[in-house]
Amino acid sequence: MGIITTIELTKRRAVIYVDGVAFLSVRRSYYEEFPLVEGEELDEEAYLSRLSARQARAAYEDALDMLSDRDMTASGMKSALTRRGYLDAVAESVCQRLVENRLIDDRRFAKRYVELRGNGEVGRYALRRKLRARGIDEDTAGEALEQLDDDSQLAAATELARRLAQRYAALKPYEARGKLSQALARRGYGWDVVREAVERAGLDESADWDDAP
Numbered sequence: 001m002g003i004i005t006t007i008e009l010t011k012r013r014a015v016i017y018v019d020g021v022a023f024l025s026v027r028r029s030y031y032e033e034f035p036l037v038e039g040e041e042l043d044e045e046a047y048l049s050r051l052s053a054r055q056a057r058a059a060y061e062d063a064l065d066m067l068s069d070r071d072m073t074a075s076g077m078k079s080a081l082t083r084r085g086y087l088d089a090v091a092e093s094v095c096q097r098l099v100e101n102r103l104i105d106d107r108r109f110a111k112r113y114v115e116l117r118g119n120g121e122v123g124r125y126a127l128r129r130k131l132r133a134r135g136i137d138e139d140t141a142g143e144a145l146e147q148l149d150d151d152s153q154l155a156a157a158t159e160l161a162r163r164l165a166q167r168y169a170a171l172k173p174y175e176a177r178g179k180l181s182q183a184l185a186r187r188g189y190g191w192d193v194v195r196e197a198v199e200r201a202g203l204d205e206s207a208d209w210d211d212a213p
Contacts, residue, residue: 004042013085018042027085030054052090059086059094067098073106074099075135110136110144121160124148126188150193157189157197165201 002018014031016024023044034050036042059081066072066080074095081091098104110131117127124145131141164183168176177198184194 001041001043004036004038004040007036007038016042018044024048024087026051026087030085048087048089052087052093055086055090056093059084059090060097062086063094063098064103067103071109071112072104073109073135074104077104079135106136106140107143109134110140111147114144114147121156122187123153123157123184123189123193125190129188153189154193154196157184157187157193158200160184160187161197161201 002023004016004018005020006015006017008015008017009028009031012028014024014026014028015022016026016031016036023042024047030051033054034047036047062084063077063081066077072080077098078088078091078095081094082088086094095104113131113134114127117130122130127148128141128145131144132138136144161180161184164180165176168179171179180198180201181194184197185191189197
């Protein structure tokens with residue numbers, strides 16, 4: 001129990017302070033269904049319970065609408081729901097329900113993500129970073145990346161290297177190789193793949209790899 005010290009209202013949100021500390025930020029429409037008064041005593045747990053019960057159905061319907069547009073990870077869905085003003089506990093509960101119903105499956109998401117981008121202009125390391133940024137755990141990301149074989153990575157890196165090589169045609173061979181290597185590394189290719197792709201790109205094949213002065 002605490003005393004409601006401040007209620008800050010904006011067009012879309014309500015921020016409630018209890019005993020001088022921010023207790024809750026919620027969509028204003030929900031606050032107006034369960035209004036509070038500054039100076040009153042508040043049972044925080046009871047208030048959150050009432051609010052959660054009210055939000056649960058709407059949050060699940062919102063989640064289904066988002067999934068109808070695109071596949072999402074559990075982490076991405078939770079973040080999306082909290083941004084829309086749902087309580088953390090409500091967002092977590094909705095995500096658990098979606099996972100149980102197999103409407104959200106991080107392994108499926110990761111596998112499909114790699115399938116669509118694995119033969120493009122990004123390497124394993126970049127894909128791993130992108131998956132982690134979407135909330136995919138390390139083991140699941142690694143499992144999805146296993147479908148990328150070394151030959152396909154090298155082929156994709158070589159094709160990219162041959163296109164990018166034109167940008168550095170006016171440079172000295174060692175400079176062109178350095179620039180091209182950096183460009184491929186930034187795309188997430190490992191150094192073994194980078195070295196071979198640069199060799200295959202045909203940048204003055206008579207020049208040595210370490211021909212810098």
